[in-house]
Amino acid sequence: MAVTLVFLGKLADLVGTDQRVVQAPLDWQGLLDELQGPIGEAVQQDRTRVAVNGALLADKTALSAVSGDEVALLPPVSGG
Amino acid sequence: MARDVRLLTEPFNPGQFIGPFTNAHPGLGGVCTFVGEVRADDDAVEALELIHYEKMTLAGMEDLADRAIARFDLMGLLVIHRSGVMRVGEPIVLVSAAAKHRREAIDAVDFTMDHLKSDSWFWKREKRADGWHWIEPRERDHTDLSRWG
Numbered sequence: 372m373a374v375t376l377v378f379l380g381k382l383a384d385l386v387g388t389d390q391r392v393v394q395a396p397l398d399w400q401g402l403l404d405e406l407q408g409p410i411g412e413a414v415q416q417d418r419t420r421v422a423v424n425g426a427l428l429a430d431k432t433a434l435s436a437v438s439g440d441e442v443a444l445l446p447p448v449s450g451g
Numbered sequence: 452m453a454r455d456v457r458l459l460t461e462p463f464n465p466g467q468f469i470g471p472f473t474n475a476h477p478g479l480g481g482v483c484t485f486v487g488e489v490r491a492d493d494d495a496v497e498a499l500e501l502i503h504y505e506k507m508t509l510a511g512m513e514d515l516a517d518r519a520i521a522r523f524d525l526m527g528l529l530v531i532h533r534s535g536v537m538r539v540g541e542p543i544v545l546v547s548a549a550a551k552h553r554r555e556a557i558d559a560v561d562f563t564m565d566h567l568k569s570d571s572w573f574w575k576r577e578k579r580a581d582g583w584h585w586i587e588p589r590e591r592d593h594t595d596l597s598r599w600g
Contacts, residue, residue: 379504380574381585425506443504449575449586450568 372438376405380446382419385410395438402434402442413446420445453527456516458509460535465545472529476549479526483556484547485564491539498578501543503534508572515566523559525550530563534573565595 374397375390383389386406393405406414413419421431422443428434436442453475465486473482489499503509516530527549537543544567548559569592576585 377504379572380502381576384585422507425510427507441506443506445504445507445572446574447588448569448571448573449588450571450573450592 374436374438375441376402377441377443378410379443380449382410382413382444382446385413395436395440397434397436397440397442399432399434414444418447452520452525454513454516454520455528456509456513456530457532458503458512459531459533462537462541463531463533463545465531465542468529468531468545469547472527472547473549476526479549480551481553481556482547482549483553483560484545485560486542487544487564489537489539489541489543495579496539496577497580498536498538499543500536500576500578500583501532501534502574502576504572508534511572512567515563515571518566519548519559519563522562523548523550523555524552525555525559528559528563530567532567532571532573562599565592565599568592569596 372395373392374395375392378386378389402414403411421428421434422445423436424441434442455472469484512530512532516528520528525548529545529547531545533543546560546563548556550556550559576583
């Protein structure tokens, strides 16, 4: 089993896909190692939020995902 | 209290929902309904796409509906939002509130719309001749939200 990364909005364009499967477990540093270049910079911006299995993290740097988790990377919403 | 919250991925006809919603609340004093559609203010826009996140978007809409219900004295609240690709003139959103008194119904719809526009999990892009462009959050949406404290 592994961790599934989900890229929402324009973040999906930066990586060229809306999902990627990575090795578990995954912490914040592991996520940054995984996401190099423009996507890594976008994920570090204050306004980009992170959710695990649909629950928003108050502090994304406290990310601690285990096998089977889905980690969503959420850029600022543009509204309905 | 009847709460009906839906996230639809296909075009919908608002009238098909408003009629039954109104009929389901005999004895109401007023119904307020807002329908938002894809605007035609820019000929260059060929289509609009809303992207949602399965694990959060509908849950967030349900939470918003619960907050509106807690805040206003309602008999029923209907919230419908589209996701996917839409063309000019297609409905995007429908919010309808039934209450004993008009002010509660009107304010509940206003509150729900302001929060849907600025504080719900949707990402929007529009298609122009040269391809798709992401829409950034608007400052106006945040000032609208601040009206509610």
